Amino acid sequence: MVPNGWKLTSLGEICSGNLQTGPFGSQLHAHEYTDEGVPVLMPKDLIGYRANNASAAKIPEHRADDLKKHTLRSGDLLFSRRGDVARFALIESDYPRSLCGTGCLKATPNKAHSPLFLSYFLQKNAVKKWLEQNAVGQTMPNMNTAILTELPLMVASSREEEDKIAKILSTWDKAIAATEKLIETSKHQKKALMQQLLTGKKRLLNPETGKAFEGEWEEVKLGGISEITTGNSNREDSSLDAQYTFFDRSEDIRTSSRYLFDSEAVIVAGEGQDFVPKHFEGKFDLHQRTYAIMNFEKSFGKFLYYYIGYYRHYFLAQAVGSTVKSLRLPMFQKMPISLPIIEEQQKIASVFTVADKEIAALETKLAHFNQEKKALMQQLLTGKCRVKVDDMEVA
Known part of the structure; x- marks a missing residue:
């Protein structure tokens, strides 16, 4: 119509x-x-x-x-x-x-x-x-x-009405662009912090002493400070509406009617191109070619999650295969880790956790702006909702 x-x-x-x-x-x-x-x-x-x-x-x-x-x-x-x-x-x-x-x-x-x-x-x-x-x-x-x-x-009925509609929508575009810029800046700042804090170049304040943390970081292997295992489930065992989270190499969120583990874990797909880790606490099911790093010793789970994510180029260098890159258990076990004391690990992880929450809040805001713009476009570009031109509503 x-x-x-x-x-x-x-x-x-x-x-x-x-x-x-x-x-x-x-x-x-x-x-x-x-x-x-x-x-x-x-x-x-x-x-x-x-x-x-x-x-x-x-x-x-x-x-x-x-x-x-x-x-x-x-x-x-x-x-x-x-x-x-x-x-x-x-x-x-x-x-x-x-x-x-x-x-x-x-x-x-x-x-x-x-x-x-x-x-x-x-x-x-x-x-x-x-x-x-x-x-x-x-x-x-x-x-x-x-x-x-x-x-x-x-x-529309006139250039003036078109200009008014375009102005309204461009206001939302400006808000979207500004939010995208904030997200980009926040991610850049987080990356810069990771370069400083996960390499020991910058030390945070120790609340116990009021001074920066000191001391050398301990050089260990991932297999020496954690338990690393795969699941035994297949993607066919998962669904979209079951009770427990299911992890495999895919980006979509899958679920399962059963759980294999009830623990804090860093999850890394055993196949893929990027090997971006995930952090999870609770009951979950696991694909047979996906790895869970659990039962941490001398290490804080969230710190390891950020550390592994920052140094995942190790996995890219170790992975085998031409079409689909794959990781093997020994590759995980031999991954070198530089480990500060547990209190410093917790402090470092808390900084990144705050940064992630800020980024997530901005991404939620961006999704809201995009949804609002989409709804406005549906109304304004079909003439279902008319605008005022020269103080008179076009109807």
């Missing part, structure tokens, strides 16, 4: 036919790309609906002058011409001089419509599905101007 005053149209009509393919290979050759110059944007540079020219290939200024008809301007919409054909980016105001690359298509909306509003509409799942279904080519999907011209759109 089309809301009052809104209109069904197409990208070709919105752009008054102003759609254009990037320069062909005969116009721009690979050997002409340089380290400095004018960025030439390709599909890989279209990230998160924005154009990222930092990673783009570049050409000399004089060649950019030769190809000036491919210059990108504020308000242009840049689409991927091959591969992920649903990928696109909006060229924002004051964007540095850049060109539409060979692998892209450029669409320039007319002045009657808000490019930012259109960019939000293009984020809809229905648009992505249409682009994927209408692309040509079996091995690699391809898009062309003829197809893109027919892309169906629904626009």
